[in-house]
Amino acid sequence: MTTPLTLTHGRRPDGTALLTAVGEIDMTNTEALADALDATHGLVLLDLTGVEYLDSAGLNVLFARADRLELVATPLLAPVLTISGLPDLTTVHGL
Template sequence: MTTPLTLASGHRPDGTAVLKAVGEIDMSNTDAFAAALDAIPDRVVVDLTEVEYLDSAGLSVLFAHAHRLELISGPLLDPVLTFSGLADLTVVHGPEAPPSAGS
């Protein structure tokens, strides 16, 4: 059974692609998550503020795309992103932070 995950894409006013994830990202739905990221050819902001669970399969997808990601995270996922080392490879900030330079 696939865990509920909603993915919505859009763009910031500056044209940067945004992918918003809502729900849980785990091994049952990482194919859809990876496909959504693969469909965006350039730099992408991934909004994880409404993700309630992220397992190692979801982290693997993020690591595979880390070179072109900017992550928006909340207090629930911040420790996971830091401990996994993903925060050392890409920009991670909270929803209140302004867009990073160059995005």
């Protein structure tokens, strides 16, 4: 069974691609996340403020694309992101 995750594409006022994730990101739905990120060219702002859970499979997707991502996260995800070292590779807003 796939964990519920909603991904919505958009654009910021400056034209930067925006991908908003809502739900949980785990091994059952990381392919959808990877596909959504790969379908967007250039820099992507990934809004994780609606994400309640992020596991190592989700982190792997983010690490593989860190060079073209900026993240927006809540304090809920701060420990996972900080311990993983992802903020050393990309900008993370909201930590």
